[in-house]
Amino acid sequence: MIDGVKRTVRVDLGERSYDILIGRSILSGLGEAFKTLFPSSEAVIITDSNVAGLHLDTAEASLREVGVDPYVIVMEPGEKSKSYKGLMKAADAVLDSKLERGDIVIALGGGVIGDLAGFVAGIVRRGMRFIQVPTTLLSQVDSSVGGKTGINTSHGKNLIGLFNQPHLVLADTAVLDTLTPRDFKAGYAEVAKYGLINDPDFFEWLERHWQGIFDGGPEREEAIARSCQAKADVVAADEKEADQRALLNLGHTFGHALEGMAEYDAERIVHGEGVAIGMVLAHEFSSRLGLCDAAVTDRVVAHLQAVGLPTHIRDIPGQLPKVDLLMDYIAQDKKVSRGNLNFILTRGLGQSFVEKGVEPAAVRAFLEEKLG
Amino acid sequence: MIDGVKRTVRVDLGERSYDILIGRSILSGLGEAFKTLFPSSEAVIITDSNVAGLHLDTAEASLREVGVDPYVIVMEPGEKSKSYKGLMKAADAVLDSKLERGDIVIALGGGVIGDLAGFVAGIVRRGMRFIQVPTTLLSQVDSSVGGKTGINTSHGKNLIGLFNQPHLVLADTAVLDTLTPRDFKAGYAEVAKYGLINDPDFFEWLERHWQGIFDGGPEREEAIARSCQAKADVVAADEKEADQRALLNLGHTFGHALEGMAEYDAERIVHGEGVAIGMVLAHEFSSRLGLCDAAVTDRVVAHLQAVGLPTHIRDIPGQLPKVDLLMDYIAQDKKVSRGNLNFILTRGLGQSFVEKGVEPAAVRAFLEEKLG
Numbered sequence A, B: 001m002i003d004g005v006k007r008t009v010r011v012d013l014g015e016r017s018y019d020i021l022i023g024r025s026i027l028s029g030l031g032e033a034f035k036t037l038f039p040s041s042e043a044v045i046i047t048d049s050n051v052a053g054l055h056l057d058t059a060e061a062s063l064r065e066v067g068v069d070p071y072v073i074v075m076e077p078g079e080k081s082k083s084y085k086g087l088m089k090a091a092d093a094v095l096d097s098k099l100e101r102g103d104i105v106i107a108l109g110g111g112v113i114g115d116l117a118g119f120v121a122g123i124v125r126r127g128m129r130f131i132q133v134p135t136t137l138l139s140q141v142d143s144s145v146g147g148k149t150g151i152n153t154s155h156g157k158n159l160i161g162l163f164n165q166p167h168l169v170l171a172d173t174a175v176l177d178t179l180t181p182r183d184f185k186a187g188y189a190e191v192a193k194y195g196l197i198n199d200p201d202f203f204e205w206l207e208r209h210w211q212g213i214f215d216g217g218p219e220r221e222e223a224i225a226r227s228c229q230a231k232a233d234v235v236a237a238d239e240k241e242a243d244q245r246a247l248l249n250l251g252h253t254f255g256h257a258l259e260g261m262a263e264y265d266a267e268r269i270v271h272g273e274g275v276a277i278g279m280v281l282a283h284e285f286s287s288r289l290g291l292c293d294a295a296v297t298d299r300v301v302a303h304l305q306a307v308g309l310p311t312h313i314r315d316i317p318g319q320l321p322k323v324d325l326l327m328d329y330i331a332q333d334k335k336v337s338r339g340n341l342n343f344i345l346t347r348g349l350g351q352s353f354v355e356k357g358v359e360p361a362a363v364r365a366f367l368e369e370k371l372g
């Protein structure tokens, strides 16, 4: 549909299917793609001020070229915008724009903007259509696929939201060049996750090719496409969260608890870092339960450390968390049923599985040992 | 399924189909119905303080009988609870309840509680299932069918929300005995609406039997079932709002504008009163456009006046609205496409239709004449 698209991943969800277009510098094709899909609609862009300073001009110019003059909503950067306050601000601004129900919301930003804008699109006028233009590695390989949208509350992350599928995802791999190294690495944790879930070959490939991904070589498109495809396969098999889909949460139960105990303070920890540490914890916990060879855990730690990711709770700056606090977050995690905890454990490299009967006491003992 | 059910209306929406059970004093069967549908779930009841004082005990006792101890959230009565503030309060309370995604939200109240709780159910943990127990006539014949849920914003009514279908509607016609006469009449406006949309026989039947409906005779179940069936038919044909469904908005474009100009102050006007006046305006406007015989309008006015409903803008206490203000609300109404207004007009008794090309100037001239 537009120039420069190197890979297209189809997310197969019947009536709600959509394409993920991947390629360098394809943001300038946004207008063309928009006009093809929505020939007579107007657009509102929701973005954050960091992204606005770097990539909004390109997006706006591209839309103007096809005669669409977008209304622009600029949020503050960071997780704080994924809140009731951010929701009200964004939703009211969409209503201010005087756009109609048939018009289109464009999420231009990382996972925060994608989750917020996707939720806003789902509830303004009981549902407008939307496009994801993910601008972080994390959002390109993860939040852009699967339709989870929402905000955080004081009770925890992503507790309010919707399953809401975009109509198109446009992943420009060149916009990732402006990411801070820290944000790039954080996104890379989710890429590595796909290997660790069920694709040891991909993990091996990453061990050999990660530098090309970081440098913006063709390996970047390749890694993003493979990651999107992996998530798309799971999502297509199982749109609403159930067992298969739960595997995508590898590292996330621990990770969310770490983000929570740090009060989502990005100075201390960002999502992908929590996932990196969480994946290591999931491997260590699996080893402790006698499920997984310790050498596998070492290999995982070695690769994540090679790219510069944190791998241990002690790597988080500030006070060590209390086990009680972590356990509270773990218990409140969505992946709980009737007292028993659901965890993603592993039997080896790329051999993850869902374990539903994990006793809280076992987790507590493990964490106490780690932090003792 | 439970004793005392006189009529069951099936809302046919494929996977999302559900039953509306109608009968006197069937609230005491809530627990049994709950247990049949959701054998291993917990419940949270969202209600308002008026309804809590009158009918919560019956609902709770019925659930306890089947071993379900519901968590109860009591909102302030009135439209103000259908707001961002009410949303946050209710959603946070559901999260406080520690209920899980598989548990059930029960909306026990009028349209305000139904709209709010249905929306909350749709977004807490990305969607919990819910039951509607409508306790006003309006909510039994209207908001319980069709799955529209949501809240108001400063931009207007119902601008934030979801299409979200309940899993069951339980309409106890005896709880309507505790309604204020004013609220009962307001609900009756929506009953009369179904006659005026496309069922002149039903309108005639109402002219003869309205007293039985008000007195709680068997005509009440009959009128509620016919109204639910009428709405269910439209909704089944056309789940997401389009032309057929738009007919349900007869009287509502004007009605919403009147509610808006009165700032949703229930001392001045409630929804059903706005609809009654709005339906009269729709008939008068149709007459002015040469579409509808003036005698039809007179007959509509006569019946609405007979039951004690307001029929003219002048019947609203307080200052007469400015035409400019009404036009602003009309333009912001959801039923607008590209400048032209969508109105439901009529060619005679029970012969409503959607007119998409109404010029704002014609509406303005009509309102100026009415208010001049």
Ligand SMILES: NC(=O)c1ccc[n+]([C@@H]2O[C@H](COP(=O)([O-])OP(=O)(O)OC[C@H]3O[C@@H](n4cnc5c(N)ncnc54)[C@H](O)[C@@H]3O)[C@@H](O)[C@H]2O)c1
Pocket (backbone or CB within 6 Å): A048, A049, A050, A051, A054, A077, A078, A079, A082, A109, A110, A111, A112, A113, A115, A135, A136, A137, A138, A139, A142, A143, A144, A145, A146, A147, A148, A149, A157, A158, A175, A176, A177, A178, A179, A180, A183, A186, A270, A271, A272
């Ligand atoms: N919906 C899902 O399925 C899903 C999956 C994973 C994560 N998430 C959510 O995603 C969020 C994290 O995503 P994120 O890491 O993208 O966070 P983010 O959106 O906060 O972006 C991180 C930082 O990068 C900046 N930024 C974004 N694009 C940039 C660019 N091209 N150049 C320079 N700076 C840029 C942002 O302003 C921000 O400061 C979390 O809220 C998480 O819950 C959602």
Ligand SMILES: NC(=O)c1ccc[n+]([C@@H]2O[C@H](COP(=O)([O-])OP(=O)(O)OC[C@H]3O[C@@H](n4cnc5c(N)ncnc54)[C@H](O)[C@@H]3O)[C@@H](O)[C@H]2O)c1
Pocket (backbone or CB within 6 Å): B048, B049, B050, B051, B054, B077, B078, B079, B082, B109, B110, B111, B112, B113, B115, B135, B136, B137, B138, B139, B142, B143, B144, B145, B146, B147, B148, B149, B157, B158, B175, B176, B177, B178, B179, B180, B183, B186, B271, B272
């Ligand atoms: N979702 C839809 O499709 C739809 C359709 C029509 C109207 N609505 C919405 O419904 C709302 C109006 O509904 P409503 O008129 O039921 O308002 P409501 O819920 O405010 O109820 C009216 C009053 O009656 C009280 N009450 C409720 N049940 C009672 C009972 N059994 N006995 C005594 N008092 C009782 C309430 O506390 C309130 O004070 C509006 O917000 C409107 O937008 C929604």
Ligand SMILES: [Zn+2]
Pocket (backbone or CB within 6 Å): A142, A190, A252, A271, A275
């Ligand atoms: Zn993640």
Ligand SMILES: [Zn+2]
Pocket (backbone or CB within 6 Å): B142, B190, B252, B271, B275
């Ligand atoms: Zn109504």
